[in-house]
Amino acid sequence: xxxxxxxxxxxxxxxxxxxxxxxxxxxxxxxxxxxxxxxxxxxxxxxxxxxxxxxxxxxxxxxxxxxxxxxxxxxxxxxxxxxxxxxxxxxxxxxxxxxxxxxxxxxxxxxxxxxxxxxxxxxxxxxxxxxxxxxxxxxxxxxxxxxxxxxxxxxxxxxxxxxxxxxxxxxxxxxxxxxxxxxxxxxxxxxxxxxxxxxxxxxxxxxxxxxxxxxxxxxxxxxxxxxxxxxxxxxxxxxxxxxxxxxxxxxxxxxxxxxxxxxxxxxxxxxxxxxxxxxxxxxxxxxxxxxxxxxxxxxxxxxxxxxxxxxxxxxxxxxxxxxxxxxxxxxxxxxxxxxxxxxxxxxxx
Numbered sequence: 417x418x419x420x421x422x423x424x425x426x427x428x429x430x431x432x433x434x435x436x437x438x439x440x441x442x443x444x445x446x447x448x449x450x451x452x453x454x455x456x457x458x459x460x461x462x463x464x465x466x467x468x469x470x471x472x473x474x475x476x477x478x479x480x481x482x483x484x485x486x487x488x489x490x491x492x493x494x495x496x497x498x499x500x501x502x503x504x505x506x507x508x509x510x511x512x513x514x515x516x517x518x519x520x521x522x523x524x525x526x527x528x529x530x531x532x533x534x535x536x537x538x539x540x541x542x543x544x545x546x547x548x549x550x551x552x553x554x555x556x557x558x559x560x561x562x563x564x565x566x567x568x569x570x571x572x573x574x575x576x577x578x579x580x581x582x583x584x585x586x587x588x589x590x591x592x593x594x595x596x597x598x599x600x601x602x603x604x605x606x607x608x609x610x611x612x613x614x615x616x617x618x619x620x621x622x623x624x625x626x627x628x629x630x631x632x633x634x635x636x637x638x639x640x641x642x643x644x645x646x647x648x649x650x651x652x653x654x655x656x657x658x659x660x661x662x663x664x665x666x667x668x669x670x671x672x673x674x675x676x677x678x679x680x681x682x683x684x685x686x687x688x689x690x691x692x693x694x695x696x697x698x699x700x701x702x703x704x705x706x707x708x709x710x711x712x713x714x715x716x717x718x719x720x721x722x723x724x725x726x727x728x729x730x731x732x733x734x735x736x737x738x739x740x741x742x743x744x745x746x747x748x749x750x751x752x753x754x755x756x757x758x759x760x761x762x763x764x765x
Contacts, residue, residue, distance in 0.1 A: 448474060449508070450743065451486035454515070455494025461729075462492050462515045462736040470740050474747055483509075488746065490739050492516045500526035513742050515735035517541050517726050518765050519756055528758045535754040537738035538765075539593060541726045544734075546597035548725040549644055549674050552697040553602070556642045556670035557581035561695050565716035581607040587640030588628065589656065590675065591615040592765065595646030596626060603627040612636045615647075617763070637664035642672065648765045649676035659684035662694065670695040674725040675765060677702030686711050689718050699725045 450471055452459050463471075483489065483502065488511035495514065496502055503509060503526050512532060514522050519536050527534065555561070559579040566573065586602060586609050588595050595615070602609045613628035614636045623630035633656070637643065643665065647653050657671065658681045665671070665688075673680055677700040688694040695717040705722065712718050727735055742752055756764070 448487040448747070449482065449485045450474070450488045450490060451481075451483050452490045453483060453486075453495045454490070454492035458493040458732075461732045463490070463739070464733065464736070467733075467736045467740050471743060487511065488513065488743060490515065490743070491522060492735070495522060497524065498522055498527050499524050500529075503527070503530055503532075511743075511746055513537070513739040515732075515739045520761065520764065523761075533752070534756040535742050535752040536756045537735050537742070537754055539754060540734045540738035542593045542597055544727045544731050545594045545674055545725045546601060548699070549594070549598050549646075549672060550601045550605075552672050552674075553586060553598075553642055553644060554581055556672060556695065556697065557584050557607070559668075559695070561697075561717045561719060581605075581609070583608050583610065584642060585610040585612060585640045587612045587614070587636040587643040589614050589633070589636065589643065589645045589679075590647030591618045591623075591626065592646045592648070592675075594674070594765075595644075598644060598646065599626050599628055612640055633661065634664060637661045638666070641666055641668065642670045644672040645675045645679050647675055647679060648763055649678050650762060654678045655681040657681065657685070659687075662688050665694060667693050668695075669693075670697065672697045673701075674699045676700055677704050682712075686715075689715050692717065697721075699723055 452463060454462070483496075483506050486506050486509050489506075489509060490513040492515035498512065509530075509532065512527075512534065515537055517538065519534060523534065557579060558581065563573055563578075584607065588599055588611060591599075591613060599611055599613070602611055611628040612631050612635070613623045613626065614631060614633045615623075618626075618630060620630040631639070637657070643657070645657070647656065656679045662671070662681070662684050671680065671685065671694060673696070677698070680702065682702050685694070685696060689696050690711065696712075696719070698712065698718065698720045700723055701712070701720060706712060706720065712720050738754070742754060745752055
């Protein structure tokens with residue numbers, strides 16, 4: 417069994433492997449073409465030479481655009497959106513693997529209409545996001561932002577004014593794959609966090625198995641000193657933390673958002689943070705990016721970062737490893753671990 421590997425580029429964001437079930441295995445003994453459809457720099461980081469060599473066990477490895485010949489597409493940052501027009505030009509396409517975060521901006525209805533099966537490496541991206549989130553939770557618990565700002569003004573905090581993480585109540589919004597990883601890390605920490613969970617799809621019993629207490633969103637806001645968001649962006653989750661719910665958060669509380677900017681009412685959050693009542697760590701915003709000079713950038717109790725929670729730099733290799741392993745599974749006719757179905761999309765980030 418042989419494959420040719422080719423690379424191309426344009427715009428997307430995740431690690432997805434799609435393959436057409438109709439006809440799967442019909443050409444398992446024929447030469448296959450794997451097209452790496454992402455930006456040049458992104459492809460070099462996500463799929464370095466040793467990972468490409470693993471793919472080359474199935475045939476020749478080439479670079480650049482040859483989507484029309486593709487049996488399998490590996491996409492990522494800088495990939496083209498999979499429109500009907502593009503897919504019409506790739507009649508042999510059976511599989512797509514996207515190496516980054518969410519598949520929503522990559523996929524169109526045409527993918528499902530053509531029977532292409534999608535598999536995502538979101539699991540590989542979840543670990544870095546969970547690690548980043550937990551680091552922010554510790555910084556929030558220790559009031560790092562306001563303490564650093566005071567220190568810059570030559571104010572050394574008195575011992576009685578210092579904050580710590582032990583026994584803090586953390587509210588987790590969304591038991592997504594990242595939300596579950598965050599809860600697992602919090603449970604394993606020595607701090608003895610109390611974890612509250614809001615997720616309408618998770619029962620009280622399931623929440624207890626996750627080490628959390630299931631509560632409604634208003635209760636979570638009122639009882640948590642730190643709130644971390646891990647829900648998808650849906651019509652019903654837009655501005656989930658609106659002015660009324662932000663007002664429920666206790667004085668000195670912190671909002672952490674590594675999910676989607678639209679989950680928070682930006683204007684209301686600006687007002688709460690500008691008053692000094694709340695702090696915020698925002699890896700995503702609405703709009704994104706924020707305009708230069710936006711008030712959130714100037715607030716000493718707010719840290720805004722440019723969507724860096726997911727795999728970055730050396731971490732992006734994890735996405736490539738996952739993609740190659742999925743490609744190998746598909747080539748061998750094995751079950752895909754990261755499969756995404758059309759009906760799953762509404763609940764995915």
